[in-house]
Amino acid sequence: MGIVERKERDREEMRDLILEAARTLFLTKGYEKTSIRNIADAIEYSPGTIYLYYKDKNELLFALHEAAFRKMTLELSQVNDISDPFARLVEMGHRYIKYAVENPEMYDLMFVMKGPMQDLACRDEVWEDGLKAFSLLEYVITDCIKAGYFKELDVETAALTIWSYMHGLVIIFLKDRMKMFNDNREKERMQQSYALFVKMMRSSF
Amino acid sequence: MGIVERKERDREEMRDLILEAARTLFLTKGYEKTSIRNIADAIEYSPGTIYLYYKDKNELLFALHEAAFRKMTLELSQVNDISDPFARLVEMGHRYIKYAVENPEMYDLMFVMKGPMQDLACRDEVWEDGLKAFSLLEYVITDCIKAGYFKELDVETAALTIWSYMHGLVIIFLKDRMKMFNDNREKERMQQSYALFVKMMRSSF
């Protein structure tokens, strides 16, 4: 009798139900305005129930963070049909910016908020999602080197440098620090800056 | 009789008292664990009193953010004795990283947290502190162009690009996203990456 299996399935279903409700609230109301009680209300359960499926809010945030990574990785992997490695790298950057701008709350969860990382830390695990996304970038860079674009380059350092730039650019935008320019050309500025960075990569690596 | 003047002085003193207590708590306990009640306790006043001097927590955060900018601007300006503009730019970068690593809570306040920007937005003012710091970078870049280092370069775009990189690098570090490498060479990696970025600037601009 597969009754313990059914229980496990039920449990997984419940975890998913909570996760989906959390995501929806996140995307509609934003992180700061989404509470455990809100999530509980949305799925018509009591607040305490959520703690039977997730040990605390950080664990829930981490689960959400994992789902966000799956989505981003999927979108970033769609450049694999571009044969020229450098063009692929450039397009990956464009998609990275696009993802961040279109999913600000999720981007925050993935790369800024401390909650998910704290959950990871107390479980004493390594940040696999980050590592996987990072290796995606390393892979393209390796291809660029093979194709003769870059030379004498430590792949890991190059990847960190490129990621730092991309990350900084989108965070400046997402955290409203670009409104100091006081015109409404923020996205235009991002594109101009990215164009410059691409030029830097092309001519210096 | 300068009694309204004295009142104004008293008021300014009280604002400072609150601000200093807030800063101390920020630096010792971190932002997330510092509440209005904590600050009130520290200066031995009731919580409500703080609202007689700051309209809300965001205004207090903004005041703190301003003080942090004064400190950073001071530290970044100490490179002015370096005559070679490019060397000055490079040293400024080093100091930027140093400031961020040594003042993580303040850096967060200045460039990541939404609170201070919300306060600014509801007062409908421009982000002067950010603009001032940005123009510090623009100034060095302009000097680099004059000295023949860079050419055919839009100063504003270049400044945004360099800032994006610096910002991204330190945020990756401060938000614990560098622990995916799982060794303890985070700061070393930052230095390696920055060295690469400097090389990129030298050879491509």
Added chain:
DNA sequence: CAAATATAATGAACAGTGTTTATTGACAAT
């Protein structure tokens, strides 16, 4: 100087937060 007024500070209250726990109710096993 005394009375009236202005104002600084207070503590309680409000509505919210994450989290824990004793109690209840339904299902499974004996």
Added chain:
DNA sequence: ATTGTCAATAAACACTGTTCATTATATTTG
């Protein structure tokens, strides 16, 4: 049919930012 297991709950705890009627103090006026 009774026992045991376990999911779900409501209530409570200790917080949070913020507001407000009340009190105490200081200043101005009669």
